[in-house]
Amino acid sequence: MRNAVISRTRSWLGKDAEGNAHLPRVQDTGDSRYRLAPSVTCDWTHFQRFARTGLGRHNEDGDLALRRALSLVRGRPFTGIDAHRYAWAQPVIEEMVSAVVGVAYELSTRRREADDLPGALWAAKRGLLAAEESELLHRQIFLAHHAVGDIDALRGAAVRLARINEQLLGGSIWKPRPLNSCAICCPGP
Known part of the structure; x- marks a missing residue:
C-alpha cells in the first residue's frame, strides 16, 4: 500500500x-x-524569511523585504479545503493569517509615516486578502484615505467593513450616516 x-x-x-x-x-x-x-519550495517559508528580514530592518531594504513577503499572499491560507478533513491545519492557518496581518500592518504603517499613501494602501489591502475581517488593516485604509482627504474612498471603505461584519455576524449592525468629518478615525462636530 x-x-x-x-x-x-x-x-x-x-x-x-x-x-x-x-x-x-x-x-x-x-x-x-x-x-x-x-x-x-513553499511560499510560507519564503514569506517567513522575508518577514523576518523586513521586521528586523527599519530601512528601504526592510520595507522591500516586507513587500516581497506580502506579494506572496494570494488569499486566505488553505482556502477551499475540506475544513473537517484538515481540522489539524486550523492552528497553522491562524498562525499564517496572524503573520500576514502583522506584516501588512507594519509595512502599511511605515509607508503611511513616509507619506507613501499608495504604498500604505497596497500593504493593507494585501493583508486583507488573507484576513478580510481585520479591523486593524481596515483602520490603516481609513487613515490613508483620511490623510489624502478622500472622503468618498473613506466612506466606501467603511461600508465595505460594515458589509463584512454583517456577513460575519449575520445581520445589520451599522448604518452609514452622513459624514461631516470622517467619523471613523477623527472626531466629528
Whole structure:
C-alpha cells in the first residue's frame, strides 16, 4: 500500500527542469528516507524569511523585504479545503493569517509615516486578502484615505467593513450616516 501511494505521489509531483523527481526514490536520498527534493519550495517559508528580514530592518531594504513577503499572499491560507478533513491545519492557518496581518500592518504603517499613501494602501489591502475581517488593516485604509482627504474612498471603505461584519455576524449592525468629518478615525462636530 505504501509503495503504491508513494509512487502516485511521485507521479503527481512530477520532475524539475533537469528531470529529477520532486519526490526522489529512497535509494537516491542517501539516508533511505523519503523527503521532498530541495527544488520543492513553499511560499510560507519564503514569506517567513522575508518577514523576518523586513521586521528586523527599519530601512528601504526592510520595507522591500516586507513587500516581497506580502506579494506572496494570494488569499486566505488553505482556502477551499475540506475544513473537517484538515481540522489539524486550523492552528497553522491562524498562525499564517496572524503573520500576514502583522506584516501588512507594519509595512502599511511605515509607508503611511513616509507619506507613501499608495504604498500604505497596497500593504493593507494585501493583508486583507488573507484576513478580510481585520479591523486593524481596515483602520490603516481609513487613515490613508483620511490623510489624502478622500472622503468618498473613506466612506466606501467603511461600508465595505460594515458589509463584512454583517456577513460575519449575520445581520445589520451599522448604518452609514452622513459624514461631516470622517467619523471613523477623527472626531466629528
